[in-house]
Amino acid sequence: MHLELSRVFKTYGRSRALDSVSMSLEPGQVVAVLGANGAGKSTLLRVLSGLVKADHGEVRYDDRLFRHDDLELRRRIFFLPDFPPMLDGVSMLANLGVLLKVYASDGPGAPERLVDWLQKLDLLQLAEKPINTLSRGQIYKSALAALLTIDPELWLLDEPLASGMDPRGLSVLRSEVRAAAARGRTVVFSTQILEAAERLADRACVLHRGELRLFESIETLRVRGGADGDPSDPVVAALLDQLRDP
Amino acid sequence: MTHLLQPGTAFLQAARRRITALLGAYPRRPWIVRAVSRVTGSWVILALLFLGFRFSHWMVAEKSPGIRNAGLAFLLQLLILAFSGHLSGARNHRHHAACSWWPFPEEAVVDLLLRQALVRGIGFACAGAVGFAATASVLSVGSRPLGWVLQGAVIGLWVVPLGVLFDGLNIRWRWVSRYQAAIFFSGMAYFLVLRRFPPLGLWLDQHGDAVALAMPSGWLILPWADWLEGRASIRWGYLAPMVLALLTLPLAWRQLRAAGRFRERTLFLLWGEIPENAPQGFVDQIHTSLAEAQAAHLPGPTANADAILSRAFLVSPLADPPGWVQRQVWRWWTPEQRIAAECMVRGWNRRGLADGIGWASMACAWGALLMSKRSEESQWFAGAVVSGMIAIITLVPWLSAFSQVGVIRMFPIRLQAVAALRWKDTAVRCLVALPVLVLGGTVAAGINGDPLEVGALIGFQVALTPVVLSPLATLYGLLNPVRLRGTSGAFLKVVVAVVCLINILSVLLQFLPLLGLITGTLCLGLNAVILHCGNRWFDACRIDTDIPASTMP
Numbered sequence: 001m002h003l004e005l006s007r008v009f010k011t012y013g014r015s016r017a018l019d020s021v022s023m024s025l026e027p028g029q030v031v032a033v034l035g036a037n038g039a040g041k042s043t044l045l046r047v048l049s050g051l052v053k054a055d056h057g058e059v060r061y062d063d064r065l066f067r068h069d070d071l072e073l074r075r076r077i078f079f080l081p082d083f084p085p086m087l088d089g090v091s092m093l094a095n096l097g098v099l100l101k102v103y104a105s106d107g108p109g110a111p112e113r114l115v116d117w118l119q120k121l122d123l124l125q126l127a128e129k130p131i132n133t134l135s136r137g138q139i140y141k142s143a144l145a146a147l148l149t150i151d152p153e154l155w156l157l158d159e160p161l162a163s164g165m166d167p168r169g170l171s172v173l174r175s176e177v178r179a180a181a182a183r184g185r186t187v188v189f190s191t192q193i194l195e196a197a198e199r200l201a202d203r204a205c206v207l208h209r210g211e212l213r214l215f216e217s218i219e220t221l222r223v224r225g226g227a228d229g230d231p232s233d234p235v236v237a238a239l240l241d242q243l244r245d246p
Numbered sequence: 247m248t249h250l251l252q253p254g255t256a257f258l259q260a261a262r263r264r265i266t267a268l269l270g271a272y273p274r275r276p277w278i279v280r281a282v283s284r285v286t287g288s289w290v291i292l293a294l295l296f297l298g299f300r301f302s303h304w305m306v307a308e309k310s311p312g313i314r315n316a317g318l319a320f321l322l323q324l325l326i327l328a329f330s331g332h333l334s335g336a337r338n339h340r341h342h343a344a345c346s347w348w349p350f351p352e353e354a355v356v357d358l359l360l361r362q363a364l365v366r367g368i369g370f371a372c373a374g375a376v377g378f379a380a381t382a383s384v385l386s387v388g389s390r391p392l393g394w395v396l397q398g399a400v401i402g403l404w405v406v407p408l409g410v411l412f413d414g415l416n417i418r419w420r421w422v423s424r425y426q427a428a429i430f431f432s433g434m435a436y437f438l439v440l441r442r443f444p445p446l447g448l449w450l451d452q453h454g455d456a457v458a459l460a461m462p463s464g465w466l467i468l469p470w471a472d473w474l475e476g477r478a479s480i481r482w483g484y485l486a487p488m489v490l491a492l493l494t495l496p497l498a499w500r501q502l503r504a505a506g507r508f509r510e511r512t513l514f515l516l517w518g519e520i521p522e523n524a525p526q527g528f529v530d531q532i533h534t535s536l537a538e539a540q541a542a543h544l545p546g547p548t549a550n551a552d553a554i555l556s557r558a559f560l561v562s563p564l565a566d567p568p569g570w571v572q573r574q575v576w577r578w579w580t581p582e583q584r585i586a587a588e589c590m591v592r593g594w595n596r597r598g599l600a601d602g603i604g605w606a607s608m609a610c611a612w613g614a615l616l617m618s619k620r621s622e623e624s625q626w627f628a629g630a631v632v633s634g635m636i637a638i639i640t641l642v643p644w645l646s647a648f649s650q651v652g653v654i655r656m657f658p659i660r661l662q663a664v665a666a667l668r669w670k671d672t673a674v675r676c677l678v679a680l681p682v683l684v685l686g687g688t689v690a691a692g693i694n695g696d697p698l699e700v701g702a703l704i705g706f707q708v709a710l711t712p713v714v715l716s717p718l719a720t721l722y723g724l725l726n727p728v729r730l731r732g733t734s735g736a737f738l739k740v741v742v743a744v745v746c747l748i749n750i751l752s753v754l755l756q757f758l759p760l761l762g763l764i765t766g767t768l769c770l771g772l773n774a775v776i777l778h779c780g781n782r783w784f785d786a787c788r789i790d791t792d793i794p795a796s797t798m799p
Contacts, residue, residue, distance in 0.1 A: 051656065074658035085653040087589055093550070097559040101585050102657045111554045118554075119547075127550040 001027055001061055001076060001153040001186050003048070008057030010043055010210075017043035018054070019210040025188070025203075027153075030181045032197035032218075033190040035207035036239060041190035042081075044207065045156045048188065049079035061154070075103050078152040082159040084143035086131045092142045093127040099146040110149060117145040120172050137164035144169065148176060155180060157189035161196050174200060194240060198222060206236055213239075315458040315471050562588050575674050582663040583670070589654050590667070680709040 003025040010018040017040045025031060033041045046052035047059060050068045059066040061073055068074075086095045096114060100106040118124040121141045131139065140163040147155065160173055177187050177200060191197055197204055197218070204221040206214035213236045214221070221240070458464030469482045553559065564587055567573055579587060654664060687705025688698050 069660050069662075071658045071660065079656070081656075085656055087653055093554065093559045094563075098585065098588055099657075101560065101588075102659060106560045111557055111560075115551045115554050119551075124547040124550050127554065 004060045006058050008054045010054050016210040021212045023215050027184045028181050030187045030201045031203045032201035033205045039207040040210040042158050045158050049156050076153040078147045079156040080143055088132050091128050092131050095131050096146050103150045105150040114149045117148045121145055140165055141169045155187040160189050161191050208235055312455050315455050315467050583667045586659050586663050586667050676709045683709045
């Protein structure tokens with residue numbers, strides 16, 4: 001899915017969450033969104049998912065203007081926030097059933113795929129447990145199982161590496177992100193761990209107070225953020241330095 | 247599972263002391279005054295107070311002791327119902343579950359919560375009692391003022407123990423609560439209607455006490471009335487069941503605590519929120535019990551895999567409902583609305599339909615009073631009550647249902663589907679209540695000597711009103727969980743209050759047939775505009791809110 005943001009502004013009251021952000025993503029790319037707290041990472045993901053509407057600017061998918069009520073388009077995008085909201089008071093399986101139906105992914109083969117992912121994520125024995133009795137990491141993994149079963153064209157993951165998942169969940173996430181990119185899926189994830197971004201992503205997007213300060217390949221990021229690099233943007237260099245060694 | 251907490255008895259006592267310290271000199275402060283001031287801040291208690299004033303006036307003016315006693319019994323029953331529901335709400339306190347994060351054992355937390363509920367309930371009852379007592383004393387200057395004052399106060403105060411008792415019954419027999427509103431409201435609503443019918447009014451004049459006796463609250467009212475009349479009576483014997491009820495109160499209270507404790511205990515255990523200074527034996531027992539409970543009640547991985555592969559989890563729990571009405575509703579929903587319903591509607595609630603009939607019957611009663619030829623004042627009052635009541639029953643059910651909006655907006659579901667779902671839900675409720683309302687309006691018109699078609703039309707309009715108000719309720723429900731940019735919650739409430747007022751006035755005018763039709767049509771248009779703008783408004787709100795971490799334990 002080709003994704004294009006052009007001059008996107010977003011403010012919350014007096015604070016600017018996104019300030020004229022423009023970027024373009026091609027299918028099969030894995031993009032890490034980096035930045036300090038309040039840089040606008042989550043807002044960017046929410047704008048991309050349609051959950052948040054930009055004050056100005058456009059978001060286009062495959063040259064199609066994104067609208068919140070464009071259900072066909074929204075079903076091709078899955079946003080996984082750091083605290084996935086689930087329907088309270090029902091089981092994990094019931095939640096997964098709703099998600100599959102909402103994303104029109106409940107066709108033949110869906111249950112088999114779901115069982116497979118639940119097994120890989122070590123969740124199968126918890127399927128009938130009420131969702132509100134699960135830990136944060138388990139809830140995140142169950143939402144991840146839904147994402148993997150649905151396999152949307154655009155994956156939007158908010159802080160997946162700080163989601164409370166156990167090593168097994170993180171391992172599945174890393175391997176599946178690369179596999180998804182190989183299948184032509186686009187993956188955008190936010191993180192504050194520079195090393196993780198370097199290992200997982202093709203491109204990096206560095207935000208600072210809502211401004212897009214860098215949108216380059218991961219190799220360029222290494223050069224710009226390296227100890228012996230030649231930073232042309234001292235803000236980015238300082239930020240990357242912080243992210244590398246907090 | 248009670249044995250779990252036994253090793254920590256000393257620890258529990260210490261925790262209770264900490265709670266007491268936290269609450270400070272709570273019992274020594276004028277807590278009733280504070281509680282009264284707090285609850286009178288809510289519009290619910292103000293409405294109740296207003297009802298109390300009006301009922302007191304009606305009771306004092308009523309010359310027939312039989313009708314007065316029956317009416318007082320009804321009033322008391324109404325208050326008990328209200329308080330009972332209030333306490334039930336406290337018991338099912340999801341928002342209070344956060345208290346489990348406190349480093350207190352859950353038993354103490356339950357005690358704290360119930361105590362808060364009781365204090366609020368007492369304040370609630372006191373406010374009503376003050377209303378009755380003040381009105382009664384004003385209205386009966388020179389004629390047994392003390393008796394009326396006392397009667398008003400007693401009515402208000404008796405609400406508390408009886409409310410607790412009813413709540414205990416609800417805990418023991420859940421089905422009671424399902425039909426409680428319908429039973430109480432509809433039964434006595436018919437009484438209020440039928441008392442206007444001359445032969446029946448005459449019969450009630452003679453046998454109203456028997457009607458009062460049919461209600462538990464009447465067992466208190468009748469001896470009290472005799473005492474006021476200065477009559478020696480064997481009806482003091484009616485107090486015997488009340489005494490028995492009082493004796494069972496500790497049992498009911500214990501059940502209430504046990505029910506709340508179980509909920510808190512579950513959360514406490516599963517969330518693993520064990521205080522650091524808890525004895526090790528206590529902690530070990532909790533973990534062992536939790537593991538055993540999981541092993542005993544949760545199916546294994548193989549069973550879960552089989553369940554998933556059977557695709558049973560993809561079938562909506564709302565599909566193929568047992569009742570005919572529910573099946574029609576299910577067919578009426580679009581596929582998108584069915585998924586939205588799965589998120590928002592937790593099972594088919596027969597109580598909703600039963601309540602609809604009960605409320606409709608109550609509206610019939612007030613419609614009859616509205617058309618009575620007693621005075622212009624009573625007509626306006628009755629109209630206001632009917633309108634307010636309809637507005638309340640239209641608005642309130644959405645507030646809880648829309649708590650899931652935070653989740654739904656994450657999904658690719660259109661807001662229009664959510665709004666349409668609610669509108670259809672309202673329409674069904676109104677359709678179910680329509681025969682009762684039309685029949686009630688017709689009967690009431692016949693009793694008052696008005697043209698029958700006018701009564702039927704009024705009944706139809708009353709049924710139509712919630713449907714008309716539905717878009718407004720939807721809008722409010724959508725706006726409720728979100729926050730507007732640059733505006734406060736108070737601003738939003740004022741906006742909603744103004745719109746409600748406009749709607750209530752238009753509903754009131756509906757009772758004048760021609761003007762009512764015109765204003766009703768205008769109201770429908772206004773709400774359609776509000777809904778249209780509201781969805782856009784909601785879009786504007788939506789973009790500025792954070793995603794609630796609703797499932798974060």
